[in-house]
Amino acid sequence: MSVTALKKKTSIRWKIGKYLFVFAAGLIGLLFLFQVVLLEPMYQRSKVQSVRNIGNDIARAIDSEKLDDVLFLTMMQNDACVMIRYDSAPVTIQNQSCTAFSDLGNEAINEMIGFARLSRNKSYMMINENSYDALDGSEPLKTIYYTRIVQGNAGNAVILVSSNISPLSATTRTLTVQLMYISGIILISVCFLTFMIYRGIASPLSRINEAAKSLPKGTYQIDPKSNRYREAEELNTTLSEAAADIQKADKAKRDLLSNVSHDLRTPLTMITGYGEMMRDLPGEKTDENLQVIIDESKRLNNLVNDLLDLSRMQENKITLNEAPFDITEMIETEMRKYDVYHYQDNFDIDVHLGDHVTVNGDRKRIEQVFNNFVINAINYSGNSRHIIIREIVSDKNVKIEVQDFGEGIPEDKLNDIWDRYYKVDKKHVRTTQGSGIGLAIAREILDLHHLQYGVQSKVGEGSKFWFIMPVLKS
Ligand code: ADP
Secondary structure, rough: HHHHHHHHHHHHHHHHHHHHHHHHHHHHHHHHHHHOOHHHHHHHHHHHHHHHHHHHHHOOOOOHHHOOHHHHHHHHHHHHHHEEOOOOOOOOOOOOOOHHHHHHHHHHHHHHHHHHHOOOHHHHHHHHEHHHOOOOOOOOOOEEEEEEEEEEOOEEEEEEEEEEEEEOOOHHHHHHHHHHHHHHHHHHHHHHHHHHHHHHHHHHHHHHHHOOOOOOOOOOOOOOOOOOOOOHHHHHHHHHHHHHHHHHHHHHHHHEEEEEEHHHHHHHHHHHHHHHHHHHOOOHOHHHHHHHHHHHHHHHHHHHHHHHHHHHOOOOOOOOEEEEEEHHHHHHHHOOOOOOHHHHHOEEEEEOOOOEEEEEOOOOHHHHHHHHHHHHHHHHHOOOOEEEEEEEEEEEEEEEEEEOOOOOOOOOOOOOOOOOOOOOOOOOOOEEEEHHHHHHHHHHHHHOOOOOOEEEEOOEEEEEEEEEEEOOOO
């Protein structure tokens, strides 16, 4: 990522501050909307609803003996005035202290009753503004009037309910002032919270970033102060693992370079030495000496080929030539090459083969893996010079095992031996055969084939390398 791209990104502090500020602004906005803007309409709505409810409650109780109780309760609880007029008898029931109806006047009352009679549900709701009641600059007093006409036993009854809507401007003013204080407090809290969250989240990140600058050198020193929360701790662990991997890769690179140069130099020295000897000493121009030059050239060729092969495999540049082949026959053929070890060096190589089975794979590559296991078994079999090759055939699979009874491999090194140029014995010993990257190549080939493979080993007792291939149904 370029420096300019880095500069354009907003700091986490501003991001946190921005989100918290938006949240706080939203909260204050909602408070303002409900406490100030919508307070009056909502209050008026609920008041209208309660007046309507009173009217309806009385309408339901009109001819029952519960009427008195309902009247008493509704008037007491809701601070409402009620008047009932029966058409048949000119009786008016009204709570004494109310002036709402007399304030309105008979004419207006009769008009309301007229509207109620005309309406479909025989009711009429009206809000009256008594502007003359208002003092200078203050809000006019609003009164709700609800008229409902019901059919009783003794003819029509007109129920009139009225209630005042208390002016809320004073309350709204108080709430506005309060909200301003609350907004101030919230704003200060947002700044404080931003700072605290920034300290908690970003400062460990900055520390980690600072420490990670030494990663290219393969070192990473965990700062205990950066371990404040789980994610930061995990990041620290990942980075220190990465540092260890970088160190390992760096070491492997150095080892590879020194081992490759060593392995290249030895045959080259031999070739030059023998060549010069044959040039200078006429009696040394023998077939044996020429053979040494040829053998060493072949070894050189093998090493260079193996190195090229491995790097092509690791870059996924090779494709497998997969086809069915008889793996039992492959082992038989390959093992003939090793007869020389039996006759010349007294090796005892037991080969236990099962029934002939066919597998699918790149025969040349599988041969390469098999030979690598066998060559290693020969190289590391020590004084025992005993090797067992087994082909174990089951229903679905065939397992190929190469076992030696040599020095064995320490348990903690079992994973590392598959790495390029890893050596259990650090001092580089030039083996009789093999380029020193045999197991790394074997791993690539087996992985490319998606096969199971592994090694069991015990120091002093020997090792058993194996891989499993699915058997093709014939
Ligand atoms: P090399 O040419 O060094 O054998 P390999 O990649 O084939 O390279 O093996 C890597 C390392 O694994 C060896 O250097 C050796 O330390 C260990 N190793 C491999 N096979 C055996 C074995 N059969 N017994 C003991 N150690 C082994």
